[in-house]
Structure formats: C-alpha cells, structure tokens
Amino acid sequence: xxxxxxxxxxxxxxxxxxxxxxxxxxxxxxxxxxxxxxxxxxxxxxxxxxxxxxxxxxxxxxxxxxxxxxxxxxxxxxxxxxxxxxxxxxxxxxxxxxxxxxxxxxxxxxxxxxxxxxxxxxxxxxxxxxxxxxxxxxxxxxxxxxxxxxxxxxxxxxxxxxxxxxxxxxxxxxxxxxxxxxxxxxxxxxxxxxxxxxxxxxxxxxxxxxxxxxxxxxxxxxxxxxxxxxxxxxxxxxxxxxxxxxxxxxxxxxxx
Amino acid sequence: xxxxxxxxxxxxxxxxxxxxxxxxxxxxxxxxxxxxxxxxxxxxxxxxxxxxxxxxxxxxxxxx
Numbered sequence: 001x002x003x004x005x006x007x008x009x010x011x012x013x014x015x016x017x018x019x020x021x022x023x024x025x026x027x028x029x030x031x032x033x034x035x036x037x038x039x040x041x042x043x044x045x046x047x048x049x050x051x052x053x054x055x056x057x058x059x060x061x062x063x064x065x066x067x068x069x070x071x072x073x074x075x076x077x078x079x080x081x082x083x084x085x086x087x088x089x090x091x092x093x094x095x096x097x098x099x100x101x102x103x104x105x106x107x108x109x110x111x112x113x114x115x116x117x118x119x120x121x122x123x124x125x126x127x128x129x130x131x132x133x134x135x136x137x138x139x140x141x142x143x144x145x146x147x148x149x150x151x152x153x154x155x156x157x158x159x160x161x162x163x164x165x166x167x168x169x170x171x172x173x174x175x176x177x178x179x180x181x182x183x184x185x186x187x188x189x190x191x192x193x194x195x196x197x198x199x200x201x202x203x204x205x206x207x208x209x210x211x212x213x214x215x216x217x218x219x220x221x222x223x224x225x226x227x228x229x230x231x232x233x234x235x236x237x238x239x240x241x242x243x244x245x246x247x248x249x250x251x252x253x254x255x256x
Numbered sequence: 257x258x259x260x261x262x263x264x265x266x267x268x269x270x271x272x273x274x275x276x277x278x279x280x281x282x283x284x285x286x287x288x289x290x291x292x293x294x295x296x297x298x299x300x301x302x303x304x305x306x307x308x309x310x311x312x313x314x315x316x317x318x319x320x
Contacts, residue, residue, distance in 0.1 A: 016320035041319025044262040044312065045286060051315025052284035058316065068319045076292070083294040084287035084314055155320065205320035 002200045004147050004178055005093070005125040007064065011036035012195065013225045014066065014180065015218070016205025023057050025214050030061050033218035037064045039095060039203065041071075042084055066127065068095040073108070075115045082119055094119060095149065095182075097129045105155045105183075109136040113143050120144030129182055132166035134173050141177065148174070149182040149203065152194060156206045158186025161193055171198045188217075188224030195228025196236070257307040274300035276311065287314050 001008045015035035020026035030038065038058055045051050058065060067085035072078040075098060082094045098115055100108030107129055113136065116126045120143060128140050132150045140148060150170055153159035161167055162184060171179065178201075181194040185204040194202050202225055211217035258267050261280070270276040273288055273295055288295045289312040295303050305311070 016318075018318035018320045020318075039319050041317050042287060042314040043317035045282065045315035046262075047281060049282070049284055049315070051286070051317060054318065055285055055316040070319055080289060080292065080294045083296075084289065087296060088285050088287045088314075088316060 002178065004127070009036040009064070009201070011222070011225075012201040012229055013191075013222055014039065014182075014201055014203035015208060015221075016203070017054075017058065018205055019209040020214060021209075023054070026209075027057060027061065029208055029214045029218040030063065032215045032222065033208065034222045035063060035218075037066050037203075039066045039068050039205065040089065041068050042081060042088060064093075065089050065091060066093050066095050067091065068129075069097045070095075071099065072097060073099050075111045075118070078111070078115045079118055082115075082124060086124070092123055092125045093127065094124050095127045095129060106151070107131060109133065109139075112136070113139045116140055116145050117143035127180070132163055132170045134170060137170055137174060137177075141174070147178045147180065149180045151183040152181045152190065153184025155183040157184050158207060159184050160186055160190035161197075164193075164197070167194075167199075168197055185221075188220040191221050192224040192228035192231070195225055196231050198232050201225075257305065259305060259307070259309045259311055261311045262313055268305070271305055272301055273303040273305065273311070276305060277313070282313060285316055288312065289314075 002012055011034045013033055013035045014037035015033050016039045067089045069078040069081040072081055078098050096115055098108045098111040099105055112128055116128050119126050126145045127147050127149050128145050129149050130136055137148055153162040179199050180201040180203050181199045182203040185191050186207050191202045208214050208217045270279045291310050
C-alpha cells in the first residue's frame, strides 16, 4: 500500500488516458495494468458532447481520477484549470503542470512553486510535476505539497530515467516524502528501475498507449512496477568489480 | 450579441452563462470560464454576458 494525501492505493502504477487507438483498448489496457489512478484533462467541449462518453468510460474503470493542468504555461492558466477540474471531477487532487519550455515540456519551477502555494492554500492536494532539482523540491514542500512528481525524462520521450544520480539524490534527501516518477518512461525496465531506486509509484501514458500492443505493454508495466518494488524491499546486493563465486569452493574435487 | 465561444465567434440570444449553455444545447459534465476567469456552476445564472465576451466551455478529456 502507498498513501497519497491520506488515500491508500494498492497499485503503484498510475496510467494516463490519452493517445490510445480506441476507447475499448484504453479500457482493456487499464484492466491489464491494474493501475490505481487515471490521469485526465479538461479540453474545449464541442456541441456533440465528446466529454461525456469519455467520462463514462473512466467512471467504469473504478479508479481514482487525477486531473492535470497539462498545456498550461502560466500560473493563472494553471490555477483556473485547477478550479475547473475540481468542479468537474469533484476532487481536490490536481496534477499541477506549469510548462516552461515547449520543446522539452519541462516545468517552469518558479511558476510551479507559486501556483502550488496558491492551490494548497485553497485546500487542493497538489501533485507537482517537477524536475529532480533539490531546491525546487524543498520549495514545493514548503508551499504545502505532500507529494512530489519528478520527471524521468521529457514527456513522451520514452528515454527512461535521464538523470539517475539526480533522482537518487532527491529520493535520499527527502526519504519520507511520497514521490511518483512522472514522464519519460518508455520501457518496463525504466519503470522497474524507478521503483528499485525507492520511488513510491510510476505515472506513465505514452509508453503504453503508443505501444504496438497497448494491453500487453500495460501488463508488462504492471509486473515491472511490482518487480521493482519487491526488489527495493528485498535489500539487493551491492555491485562489485571482481567476480565472487556463488558455488562453494571448499569441497571441490581435485581433478587437474 | 456576438461573443467568442471556445475560440469561435458566434451570435447568441442568451444574456447569461447558464442560458447560453441551454441555448447551445450543452449538457453533461462541464466547467466554464468567462474572459479567462473560472465561473462556478452556481454563478452561471447571475453571470451576465456582454458583447465581445470570451467564453470557454470545457469537459473531461483524455490526459497524461
């Protein structure tokens, strides 16, 4: 079990709902992933009412919903989107994104801290999409965030954990803060590695949705997250430079 | 009057936000903003529309 803002979640995998080949595959991928949380967004609604059928599918999944502020480049946009999301999704949870660069989609840390402070003051439970920067993390915690969501790599890049040293340092600097690796995961091995490093959960979307077989990949991600979690709890051995025989040397027959 | 709805200019009859949603046959889970400011559900009726206003109407959608 992992707890975010007082809510216990059984699965350590959070899954995005975007870019699937069809709503049916989204549904099957979610079931295969055993994810506990679905990220969603708010977008302009046409008169044909595309939002309602999507919302019906998400409700049937029976998972917790985490709305995002994706695409927001200013504090004001992010705050307004958070207000709208709270009303529509009836949750105080918000995945706070304040984007600072259109190429890398990396967060604007200054805007992020400002928006996080305003939203936590209003009672939101903020999941800030941040980098591995220790100082920014400290400021986000000071702004009232009780969870951090550092990126693994740029959104949708599939590069995995771009700065493992930085992520290790972040994990070790704030050992008691629940942290989710968000963005950049491409392979199950990346997700597993994130868990091995001691992170509490993984949030991914593109790696599953754009895989050739999203349902199979969702299953693979689920197993990878579980394997990584078990590994981190099992106290793995330290790597070493020289070989160390695993078969006993004592008692070996003299045959040469 | 002429207002902008989700980026498209449109002639409408309604003079408040709640009536606008009815006029345009919007339904289901929605959130609204007027001139870049969030308007909660219970304030839509008393939110008067003026010529040139910009209205955003959003709904649940896929997200990562």
